[in-house]
Amino acid sequence: MQDVARLANVSIATVSFTVNNSKPVSPATRARVEAAMQELGFRRNAVGRALASKRTHILALLYPALQHRFRGTVVNFFTSAARTASEHGYNLVLWPASNDDELDELTSTGLVDGVLLMEVQVEDPRVERLQKSGTPFALIGRTAEPDALDFVDIDFEGTVAASIDHLVELGHSAIGLLDGGVGSGALRGYGPVVRTRGAFDREMEERGLMAFRLSCDENPAAGREMGARIRDEAPGMTALILMNEHAAPGLLSELRHQGLSVPDDLSILSIASSKEMAAMNDPELTVMSAPSIELGRRGVELLIDQLDGGGDHDRHALVMCALEPGASTAPPRAGH
Amino acid sequence: MQDVARLANVSIATVSFTVNNSKPVSPATRARVEAAMQELGFRRNAVGRALASKRTHILALLYPALQHRFRGTVVNFFTSAARTASEHGYNLVLWPASNDDELDELTSTGLVDGVLLMEVQVEDPRVERLQKSGTPFALIGRTAEPDALDFVDIDFEGTVAASIDHLVELGHSAIGLLDGGVGSGALRGYGPVVRTRGAFDREMEERGLMAFRLSCDENPAAGREMGARIRDEAPGMTALILMNEHAAPGLLSELRHQGLSVPDDLSILSIASSKEMAAMNDPELTVMSAPSIELGRRGVELLIDQLDGGGDHDRHALVMCALEPGASTAPPRAGH
Known part of the structure; x- marks a missing residue:
């Protein structure tokens, strides 16, 4: 550091300010210090800086x-x-x-x-x-x-409201929510599902719509099983908000095997998922993609x-x- | 550190050895040092250690x-x-x-x-x-x-050989490889595709099998387009090695629309993918999963x-x- 200061013709303190960004230094001085550092092969040492500032960044x-x-x-x-x-x-x-x-x-x-x-x-x-x-x-x-x-x-509350808006505008009034459950182990009481369920129940009740609440594990086989009993579990449902992207392929496949058409017999809106996952399905899902x-x-x-x-x-x-x-x-x- | 040494009744050097794991310390001594550190609220400082060892870990x-x-x-x-x-x-x-x-x-x-x-x-x-x-x-x-x-x-070479083994054991002799291309920009000359193609060409020639080489972009729409022309591009092909997991759903969907059955009309083996991605398809794909x-x-x-x-x-x-x-x-x- 002394060598850098001597070559740049500044004080050691100025070199320190420049290296650590700890005080303002004029552009001309900064340029001189940096040129000297480069000439001497001096490298800003992240560890030294961390110790000096008591911060590791x-x-x-x-x-x-x-x-x-x-x-x-x-x-x-x-x-x-x-x-x-x-x-x-x-x-x-x-x-x-x-x-x-x-x-x-x-x-x-x-x-x-x-x-x-x-x-x-x-x-x-x-x-x-x-x-x-x-x-x-x-x-x-x-x-x-x-x-x-x-x-x-x-914003699960806002996302649920916008999802219901989208389906109501299309003419639906009997709408379900299919989620992946609230989890177990480290994901017990998983916030996204808890909040989405609460928002769905409130919004549907406020709007006087017919609500269905469904849940299945997060894999295609569970989606397939859900597809086989969905007409019994949710009679009259014409649209489904799906917060379970991994169940989707199995669900769609089973609905097709039963001769049910998506979207004609059942509209599906995937939420908190991605365009990429939505595109893995046939038909490609309409999605509220996670930010x-x-x-x-x-x-x-x-x-x-x-x-x-x-x-x-x-x-x-x-x-x-x-x-x-x-x-x-x-x-x-x-x-x- | 002096306080820790005094309380644990050991030398400062011993505290240092314990904290930095720089020399063996007996379990009893270590326990004493650690108890003293805990009592004094002493925290091992990763930054200090990094500076001492000239390593940041x-x-x-x-x-x-x-x-x-x-x-x-x-x-x-x-x-x-x-x-x-x-x-x-x-x-x-x-x-x-x-x-x-x-x-x-x-x-x-x-x-x-x-x-x-x-x-x-x-x-x-x-x-x-x-x-x-x-x-x-x-x-x-x-x-x-x-x-x-x-x-x-x-091991793309080994994986390709094992893939061909699997298909040949089932009775196939006209086998294709569908990949996602060698890429552009930062992924130009992407190693996995280059190596897989080379291994496929060599293996198929050595075994005297009929080989087809196909390529499409890595998305379901490109898979769909490939599905529409695959019978023309690869006449007689009964099995396909697929190194393009994102094209798979579109490809399978289009084959189904054409009345072609997987696996009866075309076996598909997805490679360098995952069980999870394979399960997103209908039927669920057989997969050589990436380690x-x-x-x-x-x-x-x-x-x-x-x-x-x-x-x-x-x-x-x-x-x-x-x-x-x-x-x-x-x-x-x-x-x-």
Whole structure:
């Protein structure tokens, strides 16, 4: 550092300010320092900088290992979060923690400045653990009482209302919701399903529509079984809101085998899924696609706001799914 | 640290050995040191340790942003790589770099000890850049001449041979390969397709079988178009090796519309895909599933061997896809 200062004809303090961005330095001075550093092969040392500032500029993305739903979109989410972190001078570490000890280890080593928590449950013991640890964190998702927390989540309530709007405009009044259940193990009380069910029940009742509530496991075989009994379980239903992208191919296949047409006999609107998953079906599903890129970006921004201050983002962000037309929704057949 | 040493009644050096795992410490001593640390709220500081050892214990997973193929399996790969890193005391940073400057930035900051490179092209300019930077790295995939490099890759040659074995045992002798093309942009000359084509041509010729080579874009619409002309393009073909999981639903749908049965009129074997993607189809596809968990684990192990030495892994690892039976392969119809 002394050599750099001598060559650039500035003080050592100025070199430090330039390297660490810790105080404003004029463009001309910065250029001189950087030229000197380059000539001397001096490399900004991320570790040294971290020690000097007591900050590592590393964020951890914490998620339960191998338990994702929404696999199709999670890569977009990871990428968007990593890219946003990078744009702000941070790095994103993947942390597939599956138990409390691993969470404690993460927060106790001093490696990370902050944590992003994915796959949040309605009652999530990790939140209290993070609060106790003093580590800044933000949620992708929400607990039952998230007011005091920083979070970004899909606006399930708005998405359900917009889904019902779409189907009502087509002429439907007997509408079902088929979800994947509230889960078990680490995903017990999985927020998205809990919130979607609540919003569906409220909206349907307020509008005086005929509602059906269905549930099956998240795989094509379960979708097939559901298809075989759906006429008995939901007589008169002409449209289905599907929050279970993995059951869809089996469901559609079984309906076809029974001689039922999608969308003529049953409209299907897939929600919180992706255009890519929707296109895996025949017919291609109309979808309310999950805003995974936006969720990744905003989640990281919320966390960095806590760390760096001065951000002007709301501490609570809800992002709508976007309607992408496919071939699976249409007016109900005349006579229904 | 002095306080910890005093409370545990050991030397400062012993505390240091315990914290840094730099020398063996007896279990009893370790327990005493850890109890003292806990009592004093002393936290192992990852940054301090990194500075002391001139190592950060951070690995970067470098991949072209938003250009993945094999999306369905990439999350398993990420998770397995992150978990393996964690088991060895390392942390995995996601680095969705899309240009050379970002790669140079990664290697010049001193943040990472090593780099894992994904989505490797047959001629990949990033390899030379990494070599010049002096940063240890390992490849997930292979360049055209990978002998001097550390890599783990799918054994495409073995997988193609096993695929042909499976179909020949069922009685097929006129077999096609439908791939997604060799790509463009950052995926130009994409290794998996280049190697699979080469292996297919060699195997089919050696066995004296009738070979068909087909290609279409990686989406259901392209699969649909392929389905409409496949009888003209490949007359007499009774079985198809499919390395294009995203075209599959459209292809199967179009074949059904033409009154062609899978597997009776055409057996389909999906390769380098996943059970999950295979199950999205009707009928569920027989699949040679990509070993993503194994690739993530071995890739990280290769890299850590370079960093820590003493590993006994081969520098070149090839992992086979595994046959998972579905309902899309069967003997050819009598008369073919």
